[in-house]
Amino acid sequence: MVLGYPIAKPGQVIGLLGGSFDPAHEGHVAITLAALRRFGLDRVWWMVSPGNPLKEHGPAAIERRIAAATDIMDHPRVTVTGIEQRLGTRYTAETIAALRRRYPGVKFVWLMGADNLVQFDKWQDWKTIMDSVPVGVIARPGYLLAAKTSKAARVYSDARLSARRSWQLGRSDAPKWCYVNLPLSEASSSAIRARGEWT
Ligand SMILES: Nc1ncnc2c1ncn2[C@@H]1O[C@H](COP(=O)(O)OP(=O)(O)OP(=O)(O)O)[C@@H](O)[C@H]1O
Numbered sequence: 001m002v003l004g005y006p007i008a009k010p011g012q013v014i015g016l017l018g019g020s021f022d023p024a025h026e027g028h029v030a031i032t033l034a035a036l037r038r039f040g041l042d043r044v045w046w047m048v049s050p051g052n053p054l055k056e057h058g059p060a061a062i063e064r065r066i067a068a069a070t071d072i073m074d075h076p077r078v079t080v081t082g083i084e085q086r087l088g089t090r091y092t093a094e095t096i097a098a099l100r101r102r103y104p105g106v107k108f109v110w111l112m113g114a115d116n117l118v119q120f121d122k123w124q125d126w127k128t129i130m131d132s133v134p135v136g137v138i139a140r141p142g143y144l145l146a147a148k149t150s151k152a153a154r155v156y157s158d159a160r161l162s163a164r165r166s167w168q169l170g171r172s173d174a175p176k177w178c179y180v181n182l183p184l185s186e187a188s189s190s191a192i193r194a195r196g197e198w199t
């Protein structure tokens, strides 16, 4: 866990996995390790968000979510952060713009599960995100068709990198996005909460 801003050197490729992590689970770990390998990333930063702007009910306290995320995600190339809290940003477009200003020469890649690609066109300034950083999308059970036919996928169909060439994503210029299939993980924070395992 890093309380301030993590260190990154110019030229490095950093994957950003934003999420509520309420709580973090093995699905997050699996997609992170796969993203490192498949998208040619040097590091991944988990960005435990103050709260998803599209979700009505607020998550657990950020300190508790960061502590639980740090317990489960133990890898030398992955850092759990509270960067958005620190930057004072809430929308991903703002966060990415702030990080690019703060880390000149560092290449950022936005990472998300297929469920988020489905509603990506509802995000604030989603085209700005697409046009500023490569986007790596990881399959999630139940979202294959909806993700592939989503508005974002259709509008940016020319900017799609095939899964065969996914390793090029980290060094690609935006707009570029890539969808990869992995052994799927059924894990979800809402299922953990529904089972009463995170109260
Ligand atoms: N099992 C999974 N497979 C693929 N992507 C996942 C999986 N779990 C989470 N993600 C992705 O990780 C990111 C952060 O997810 P988040 O913290 O919202 O967890 P979640 O399990 O989706 O939560 P909730 O069930 O409350 O919606 C999102 O981009 C999400 O799509």
Ligand SMILES: O=C(O)c1ccc[n+]([C@@H]2O[C@H](COP(=O)([O-])O)[C@@H](O)[C@H]2O)c1
Residues within 6 Å of the ligand: 017, 018, 019, 020, 021, 047, 049, 051, 052, 053, 054, 055, 090, 091, 092, 093, 116, 122, 123, 124
């Ligand atoms: O910027 C937006 O409009 C926006 C809308 C929905 C979600 N996000 C981001 O997407 C990431 C995943 O959100 P969540 O709630 O599915 O964990 C997290 O970093 C959110 O801040 C961002």
